[in-house]
Amino acid sequence: AEAGDAIGVENFLSKLGPNDQALALNRLDEEHYCAVLTLLPAEEAAEILRHLSETQAAELVDSLEVSDAAAIVQEMTSDEQADLLGDLDDDQAESILRALPPEDAASVRELAAYSDDQAGGLLVREILRFNQKSLVHEVITTLSENAEEFRDYDVQYAYLTDDDEKLVGVLPMRNLLFAKRTDPVADIMILDPLSITASMPLDELRDFFDAHHFLGVPVVDDNHKLLGVVHRNAVDYESTRAAENDFLKSQGIIGGEELRTMPLWQRAKRRLSWLSINILLNIGAAGVIAVYQDTLSKVIALAVFLPIISDMSGCSGNQAVAVSMRELSLGLVRPTEMIRVWLKEISVGLINGSVLGLLVAIVAVVWDGNPYLGLVVGVALCANTLIAVSIGGTVPLLLKRLGFDPAVASGPLLTTVTDMCGFFLVLGLATAMLERLI
């Protein structure tokens, strides 16, 4: 079926839901994939790309012929175009832009300057806009004559501008129902509607839609010219992506998502760059053990407990990191409130550290028979749990304050410091009471 049979492919795909389409295409290699996309009408190809992850869509369009790619891009809405072109190779993006009609290319260029997490990267230009001088019946006629084109638009509101394209009002479409047909629409519009600028970041957009029940908000430039509308669902979608990316980053998948269809070298390289930093930090922390080799060789049982202390402190610390990240994203904590967070964490750390310390102490005493071994590992784990939750709770706030991404850097920082402290506590305490341990 992949050998050039356009109608066969189209029929086959049309029987599948969009999710199964994505799954089916995900199994093809790149060459066949591109073949399928070019065989299909541009509109359907655009629809398929819409259901792929953005990373995957960008990869594919990168490997298409420029003319095919440009045809597909023309079928997309303005926010999709901006997203896609932002993810492409610069060369390919430039070639596609040159293949587009000049006025389309200009407007895409304008939006591509904004990132996905700004209003400018999320807005759609496909909105109903009328001059405020239009009459009610003119608007109704335009709507009925262009019903096909407006089918996919959000038609709850129309946006009214003056002769300079400046936003002057918003017209709820239902107001048209109750209006006299010969009135100017300006009579039934909402004057001076709320609007935002194209540079508004995602956080503030989320707050905006939290505060207002609108489904969309008009975006204006510095001269109050109407650029387009950001819809609530675009903001929700980007928020989901941001949350999912934070999860990936915290687990060491940095620099955008990884799909198993990506080239092996790219996947290995990206994972490895994060692992290399971690192994260096790890080797640094393990240096503490090397310093105490003498103690360790005399009380070899300690070696059993070192990985336990390291892992458990990591677990406790990561819980605190997760809560801080969540409170930051909910806006329940400010990056400056480190003391408050710290006080909340040490109380939990004291309880959990005591329980975990007691547990590991009992295991040590039962296994080894020496109560002092239990004392050393129990006290060390308890103290290190306190350290771990203190660092885990406050480091995300600190990183945020310093302008770093807490999702990426909190984990490695946390485990390195807690490992060092943990090894130091166990082996330092053991050295101090070495006579009772032997």
Added chain:
Amino acid sequence: AEAGDAIGVENFLSKLGPNDQALALNRLDEEHYCAVLTLLPAEEAAEILRHLSETQAAELVDSLEVSDAAAIVQEMTSDEQADLLGDLDDDQAESILRALPPEDAASVRELAAYSDDQAGGLLVREILRFNQKSLVHEVITTLSENAEEFRDYDVQYAYLTDDDEKLVGVLPMRNLLFAKRTDPVADIMILDPLSITASMPLDELRDFFDAHHFLGVPVVDDNHKLLGVVHRNAVDYESTRAAENDFLKSQGIIGGEELRTMPLWQRAKRRLSWLSINILLNIGAAGVIAVYQDTLSKVIALAVFLPIISDMSGCSGNQAVAVSMRELSLGLVRPTEMIRVWLKEISVGLINGSVLGLLVAIVAVVWDGNPYLGLVVGVALCANTLIAVSIGGTVPLLLKRLGFDPAVASGPLLTTVTDMCGFFLVLGLATAMLERLI
């Protein structure tokens, strides 16, 4: 201001944005918090609760007087009511339901039977519904007479039912614009619209809205009676929450989110239940070290590398877990495709394991001077990286297939198995070539 001055509080809060309100109230203790809520008009109190996290809102309403709580609940939309009552203590929820007007209580009860991740838990009953026999001008009159009540509704579509309340059509409001006022609305409706059942899970809702450009979809019961509408933004919101919860769960915050305003014991207990399982798994894994104490006491340098091997294998494995979780949620991989995922992972594991193994081997040789120590730790780390990515990539699929939550269980399972294998590899190899290491 907290001492009973309702107007003062209202003025103060009204000056703040909703996010700052949440932050300000988050700083109050429970008693003052409740006082503020009861002082405000119920409608404003409902608005404030809407901006709190659900956990926090539930906590507060739990501690309000039943009559105050019921007044606030009445001001909420049906999906908010279902959410809130599902999160309350059973006793408090029951008392509030009894305090509501009987017909309200019945409809809330019906929706509360569905969880947040089903269509029934996400639908709103506040929709425009008309009998299909209504005439266009009757609908327009109803709309204009109830403009105030309908202000917050999504008024892009009205839903038409027959005399038995069964869904028969959907009426795009703009069609009213072009219709003759004396026609029945049935003439301009879309017949047999797509609808879903109240039990549809979140995954399928996401797929549905991926596949269709609708802003909402009508929900019907088994007899095709219209229950309400699920909006796209409710689905997007729940998806964000699910992604954020997966992040929390993977870091050991289980059983719903934790906020630092919650009681200390609750926070400590919930974190501890997860830590306890982990420490037992950890102690089990460390048992492998205890078996090889003889080897370890002869080559004490090995103790330095055990935590490195354990940590790094955890890192590599977690990357694979994260990619699998992501591909599962994107629908790009089926839980049965374990072999395909495994093949994709071992190729990455081979590359990254070799690099990491070489790195740690060089460090060992430079530090200790014995090339065989480098060989042992290098080969062990390389092999264990392969094991870690194999387990990390496939375990989420397996857990999902068996009906467990991969976000909760993947991490602990992964680290336990990789720790055991890692310790066994290092110490087993070292024992085999003990003569060359001493």
